[in-house]
Amino acid sequence: MSNKGQLNQDLFNKLLTMSIFTGPALKLTELQVNQGTPVWMYRFDWETPVFGGALKSTHALEIPFVFNTLNTLNTENFTGSSPERQLLANQMHQAWINFARNGNPNTENLPEWPKYDMNERSIMIFNIESAVVKDPNREERIIWEQAAMMMKS
Known part of the structure; x- marks a missing residue:
């Protein structure tokens, strides 16, 4: 028996992510760009090892990296304790500082953004190795845009 077309946990997670996080973020970004506002988009893919890795790269996991608060009480309960975390926190924290100071997140510790x-x-x-990717959610984005157009008609 084939499970093709069945709603499994992976597909459910993708649908949930696209409907709650990625889709609205892309829509807001497109609106801002179309108004001439400079926008730098990011996606946080680092996966936490806690709970056997079940949380993956869950919502709000990037917050202690952005604010470089990995050593705050109980943060390791969410992020684990691997030393690689600090390198990522350094990159993200500096990008956010640069954006706040200069309106541009580029830093020498990251690829050109x-x-x-x-x-x-x-x-x-x-x-762990941050990179710029062109249209990384292309397939999902196109499907989502088509579904939204079908719902409007």
């Missing part, structure tokens, strides 16, 4: 535009759709993927 271009503004988001409707052609390239460049997004910084934060992980």
Whole structure:
């Protein structure tokens, strides 16, 4: 018996992520870009090892990295204690500081991070080896856009 077309946990997680997080974030970004506002998009892909890795890269996991608060009481309960965390926190923290100070998140510790535009759709993927990827959610984005258009008609 084939499970093709069945709603499994992985597909459910993808649908939930796209409907609650990725889809609205992309829509807001597109609205801002179309108004001429400079936008730098990111996606946090680092997965926490706690709970046997079940949380993966859960919502709000990036917060202690952005604010470089990995050593705060109980944070290890959420992030684990691997030394690699600090390298990622250093990158993210400096990018947010640069953005707050200069309106641009680029830092020498990360690859060149271009503004988001409707052609390239460049997004910084934060992980152990952070990288800029063009339109990383392309397939899901297109399916989501098509579904939204079908719902409107």
